[in-house]
Amino acid sequence: MVRRLAGSSITDRGRYIVVRTPENPGFHWGNFLLWPGPPAEDEVGEWMAQFAEEFPAATHVALGIDVTEIPEWPGYLSTTGLEADSSVVLAAELPPEAGPPDGAPTVRPLCSDDDWGQEQGLRVTLAAEDGPPPPGHHAFLERSTAESRRLVESGRAEYIGAFVDDRLCSVVGIASDGLGVARYQNVGTHPGYRRRGFASTLLSRAGSFGMEVFGARLLVIVADPDGPAVGLYRSVGFEPVEGQWGLSASPVS
Numbered sequence: 001m002v003r004r005l006a007g008s009s010i011t012d013r014g015r016y017i018v019v020r021t022p023e024n025p026g027f028h029w030g031n032f033l034l035w036p037g038p039p040a041e042d043e044v045g046e047w048m049a050q051f052a053e054e055f056p057a058a059t060h061v062a063l064g065i066d067v068t069e070i071p072e073w074p075g076y077l078s079t080t081g082l083e084a085d086s087s088v089v090l091a092a093e094l095p096p097e098a099g100p101p102d103g104a105p106t107v108r109p110l111c112s113d114d115d116w117g118q119e120q121g122l123r124v125t126l127a128a129e130d131g132p133p134p135p136g137h138h139a140f141l142e143r144s145t146a147e148s149r150r151l152v153e154s155g156r157a158e159y160i161g162a163f164v165d166d167r168l169c170s171v172v173g174i175a176s177d178g179l180g181v182a183r184y185q186n187v188g189t190h191p192g193y194r195r196r197g198f199a200s201t202l203l204s205r206a207g208s209f210g211m212e213v214f215g216a217r218l219l220v221i222v223a224d225p226d227g228p229a230v231g232l233y234r235s236v237g238f239e240p241v242e243g244q245w246g247l248s249a250s251p252v253s
């Protein structure tokens, strides 16, 4: 849904679907092949060749697998150079509930060049927490912020920030096509402002927005199963509903 809203092309080739986001070629999960199930051992090479054919200029590989459960990754994948990406998809039928945040930040939508510039800076800060970024990552983040802004300006998304002294400390996005589902995006709090209830407050505000303005009946959020966010999402009312799977390889630094 979000790829479609953002203007990505989605082409069904029969055996797989191609999702293409030419404005942001370094966005792995904006430029990928979606397959209906995990590859058999003798199919991995063919999948990678197919990816190279569809994306000849790409320096990454991204292969989505359109199933909701994979009991165990096949052992042979360890010899392919591909990494298994797994995410947990959580959903809620009511906006998350959150108590008041510490320090009374100003909570409001992002709406100016300065706000979006700060959002871009926050993404860079959060990405740096994972170590030195791979080549091209900064350009990817810039284009990703530009896409979020376009979605907001076209009425398909809202990004809400928590500001302390005009500094953006936490942000949560939510996008919807108005057909019943709203999907959270880009949840993050500056490392110096964590555990003050900022993200919880924004999840709650964005969820209410999604239901009231986009008419959503289901709020969806996706998290790294081993990351810091999944416990928070569960504590504010989201329930895990399924897994999301993919195989990828990044450019080497």
Ligand SMILES: CC(C)(COP(=O)(O)OP(=O)(O)OC[C@H]1O[C@@H](n2cnc3c(N)ncnc32)[C@H](O)[C@@H]1OP(=O)(O)O)[C@@H](O)C(=O)NCCC(=O)NCCS
Pocket (backbone or CB within 6 Å): 102, 126, 170, 187, 188, 189, 190, 193, 194, 195, 196, 197, 198, 199, 200, 201, 222, 223, 224, 227, 228, 229, 231, 232, 233, 235
């Ligand atoms: C995940 C993340 C967004 C949470 O942001 P945050 O603003 O710290 O979130 P909150 O303060 O609302 O909640 C965090 C924890 O602090 C607790 N908390 C909230 N208010 C608190 C307070 N006043 N005092 C102490 N703890 C508090 C919450 O209960 C929650 O605990 P839990 O994780 O055990 O459930 C932040 O850690 C982050 O940006 N991480 C890196 C990027 C990332 O992983 N993003 C999510 C992608 S899916």
